[in-house]
Amino acid sequence: MLIIFYxxxxxxxxxxxxxxxxxxxxxxxxxxxxxxxxxxxxxxxLGAPFIAVLEVIIYAGAIVVLMIFVIMxxxxxxxxxxxxxxxxxxxxVAGPVLLTIVLAGELLYMLSTEASINLSGDVIGxxxxxxxxxxxxxxxxxxxxxxxxxxIVGAYHLGRQKKKVTHRFLEKQEE
Amino acid sequence: MKAIPAExxxxxxxxxxxxxxxxxxxxxxxxxxxxSVEIMLNAAGLAFIVAGSRWNQPDGQVMFLFILTMAAAxxxxxxxxxxxxYHQLKTLNSDEASKMKG
Numbered sequence: 001m002l003i004i005f006y007x008x009x010x011x012x013x014x015x016x017x018x019x020x021x022x023x024x025x026x027x028x029x030x031x032x033x034x035x036x037x038x039x040x041x042x043x044x045x046l047g048a049p050f051i052a053v054l055e056v057i058i059y060a061g062a063i064v065v066l067m068i069f070v071i072m073x074x075x076x077x078x079x080x081x082x083x084x085x086x087x088x089x090x091x092x093v094a095g096p097v098l099l100t101i102v103l104a105g106e107l108l109y110m111l112s113t114e115a116s117i118n119l120s121g122d123v124i125g126x127x128x129x130x131x132x133x134x135x136x137x138x139x140x141x142x143x144x145x146x147x148x149x150x151x152i153v154g155a156y157h158l159g160r161q162k163k164k165v166t167h168r169f170l171e172k173q174e175e
Numbered sequence: 176m177k178a179i180p181a182e183x184x185x186x187x188x189x190x191x192x193x194x195x196x197x198x199x200x201x202x203x204x205x206x207x208x209x210x211s212v213e214i215m216l217n218a219a220g221l222a223f224i225v226a227g228s229r230w231n232q233p234d235g236q237v238m239f240l241f242i243l244t245m246a247a248a249x250x251x252x253x254x255x256x257x258x259x260x261y262h263q264l265k266t267l268n269s270d271e272a273s274k275m276k277g
Contacts, residue, residue: 002177009187016191016214020198025206032210039191039217046184046228051236058243059217063250070254071206074261080204087203096200104193111182111189118178119228124236132233133240140237144244151248158255161262 001121005045012038023084025071029064036060046119050126184225191218205260205269209253216246 015034022028040055133141195214202208220239227235257267264271 002179005179005183009183012187013190013194016194019210019214020194020201020207025204028207028210032213035191035214036217039221042184042187042221043224046179046224048224048228048236048239051224051239054240054243055217058247059213063213063247066250066254067206067210070258073258074206074267076267080267084204084207088201093201097197100193100197100200104189107189108186111185114182117181117229119181119184119225120231121178121228122231124227124231124233128233129236129240133237137234137237140241144241147248148244151251155251155255158252158259 001045005042008038008041008045011035012042021088023081023088025076025080026068029067029071033060033064036064045121047121047123049123050129181225181229184228185222188218188222188225191215191221203269204267205257205272206267208269209250209257212253213246213250216242216249 012035015031015038018031019028019035022031036055036059040052040060043049043052043055192215195211195218198211198214199208202211220242223235223238223242225235227233227238260272261267
């Protein structure tokens with residue numbers, strides 16, 4: 001179990017690094033799929049098979065495919081890759097990377113000073129999650145429904161292409 | 176079949192979150208910024224799963240489901256905004272969209 005977790009973690013971290021260093025959007029998204037699949041493997045080893053399945057279906061499936069469709073609609077060309085390469089120079093990258101690594105180092109140090117606790121690795125299946133979801137957390141389910149509804153309405157409203165309406169008299173004035 | 180220490184899961188979550196944060200800070204392309212927010216949400220969900228596994232309770236997984244819902248709603252609205260910005264400004268540079276009523 002530990003070996004599988006190590007390998008999945010390594011794949012997740014490496015593919016995430018590749019995501020953030022890519023210049024091409026589609027390549028980055030494909031590495032993002034690999035990263036999500038590796039994290040799903042880690043979920044499975046940690047005893048959450050239902051969540052692992054959802055990670056593959058929703059994150060790696062639905063969300064990434066949605067992004068790829070939008071990138072297809074944007075119709076980006078080779079210039080965008082060149083521009084990305086120009087934007088991502090050492091001078092811009094160095095500061096945020098250094099400061100974030102300092103913060104992450106502090107966090108990792110604090111995690112390492114705690115006493116080590118082994119996870120039992122017991123599987124918490126879909127049944128227990130479902131009972132909990134529709135028992136004490138049912139208000140959260142309803143709020144999620146409202147959030148998704150707001151998301152649909154917002155995405156429809158924002159994504160609508162506005163037709164350019166010019167009045168025929170105004171058109172004449174412009175001429 | 177050795178057991179996994181809880182810290183390792185949290186370390187993985189911390190590293191993934193850090194990578195997402197770095198990507199969010201260094202990128203100027205607005206689609207890449209959305210991708211890095213996804214990475215960070217996923218890392219937060221991983222921390223919840225580790226905590227749920229630590230106490231043998233399903234609550235962590237329930238929280239992950241809520242994060243998943245939120246991420247899906249956020250991505251749909253964010254992508255609609257990106258399409259709108261690209262049609263108005265003809266660029267994905269987030270600095271270009273710094274003016275209101277641009």
